[in-house]
Amino acid sequence: MKVTLKDGSVKEYASAMSVIDIAADISEGLARMACAGEVNGEVVDLRTVVDTDCTLSILTANDKAGLSTLRHTTSHVLAEAVKRVFPDAKLAIGPSIDTGFYYDFEHAPFSREDLDKLEAEMKKIIKEGNKLDRFTLSREDAIKFMEEKGEPYKVELIQDLPADAEISFYSQGDGFTDLCAGPHLMSTKNIKAFKLISSSGAYWRGDSNRPMLQRIYGTAFNKKEELEEYLKYLETIKERDHNKLGREMEIFTTVDVIGQGLPLLMPNGVKMIQRLQRWIEDEETSRGYMRTKTPLMAKSDLYKISGHWDHYKDGMFVLGDEEKDKEVFALRPMTCPFQYYVYKASQKSYRDLPCRYGETSTLFRNEDSGEMHGLTRVRQFTISEGHLIVRPDQMVKEFKDCIALAQYCLQTLGLEEDVTYHLSKWDPENKTKYIGTPEVWEETEQHIRDMLNELNIPFTEDVGEAAFYGPKVDINAKNVYGKEDTMITIQWDALLAEQFDMYYIDENGEKKRPYIIHRTSMGCYERTLAWLIEKYAGLFPTWLCPEQVRVLPISDKYIDYANSVLAELKKNGIDATVDERSEKIGYKIREARLDRIPYMLVVGEKEQEAGVVSVRSRYAGDEGQKPLDTFVNDICKEIRTKEIRKIEVTEESK
């Protein structure tokens, strides 16, 4: 057989060979480094025997799949360590993940001391350097095997494997054997650098009705240095965590007596949100949106028509008692039905459509207590919401325009590279969660699929993520910890117009159902703010900075001049202050840097006499003396164009 290698060279073998043997034939070193193989593009175990012509790559920990193999084997080492240190623990599952691996156990919660003990035991196991061997069993034997070992979770896993699945096991020495599809390293001794990160509860099979197991998270790398670097990185991202930095910068705060998920936006945060809001509202207006302002609450009757009462009552703040009170109200969790009644207030002709309604809309959602987080998951928030009532023939164009608006917003804020696009579909297995027929769902999902393809937007399709009334495009971003949130959503709704009896009169004088697009342009302001804090680590584009310029007189003698400079800045709409304290200039600069002010204007004798300012920016350090009007022109232009100036000078700010 002929084996074509990554570099294009061809090896010929007389008989079948395993991947690891081929690796050893290429070089000893490669065999030592090998984590997995890739045969004809498919990742395989090193033990896989190749017997026909193929292309083969030997994957090492420098390859993504190789690294995840290394991590997966590390999770098995962890499992063996747990069984050694805590023999009563029951094994569940232990996959590799983007950041490392985890393994779930039925056991009492693990403390940090337990993790340290386990790490020590893992080091021992690695030092022992047992070989991993793969073998398969029939379903009956596999179940018997795990029953004898007293592993009920493994038995359940085997029982649920598809009928045609090969049931494989990996053993490492005599002590430990685990049900596993692989692939795995050849020996535990090839694990060079690992660390147990944390432990926490996790439901068996991700089902909150089933027992809670204990999950241990860890990570592993090819080299010690890479591990160190990763651990250091984990430390540094805390510094840009919006929940920490946002409080530090007095953008928001929370108060225990006010309640969970109810952040207070402070003057700095409000300034930023106000700028975002004015920008978005003006942008929408220029794109043909009309603005509405509708009530924050309504009678339950409204939500009964929309279907929210049936589908999302638990998520709403209900005012009153359904049993006792004649009327029950609820704070609105969305604006849809309110804007529908704006539409319905007058009879519409086909000529009136599309109707694009926008509202800066405050919403209330009663999240479960464990879900609240900083500014990203809150109980009250304000969203750049809107609904477009359109004729079916206008739907595709309008939907595309909504995507274009979202992309424009992301580009302006410099966030477009950080997002992923998702086609969120219904779950045909769970019809009770949705309204409408399968035909309507399939058709609308196909429309969105076509559109995204046409626009050349890469996207994933997520089952069961749709709204109850229709599929949607979700634009998601990850926070500093890698957790994903929906930032923007655009939803295709061919169903609610029926519920609300919305219609327009077509060219033949007949009543027709419109389609509806539910959409946001820049999503929820609080969440966007959180995203910006983390993206820019608090060093926002100048137009968004709560304080854009600080004027620093070098002594009290120049306070008057500093204030005349300030007046000129304010006249031009620039957010600025003067630092009037009797401190040394170096100290004032340090403070301004710590406050993340983009521009500092130093003024003293020379500046006053020449009528100029000495500009110091976080972008380029000392920018030298400039006439004040030149500086004002420059910064006004930067603000007007919402320029994202690259930071070239990186000085330590600690």
Added chain:
RNA sequence: GCUUCCGUAGCGCAGUCGGUAGCGCAACUGAUUCGUAAUCAGUAGGUCGAGGGUUCAAGUCCCUUCGGGAGCUCCA
């Protein structure tokens, strides 16, 4: 909602075996009037998240509750 960790001055932290609370920065006052990352001196600030219990005595031990973190589950 579930598992777990945490809550001491504005912020970051210390507080031993239960014996009545301290440090740094910030703040304030005074001096200094300064040229690019911390001028000097002084002052003030806490019923230790809240409530209850054990004890002669609780920041410390126990219970409840509120809030915060991590993860799970959920997220119109």
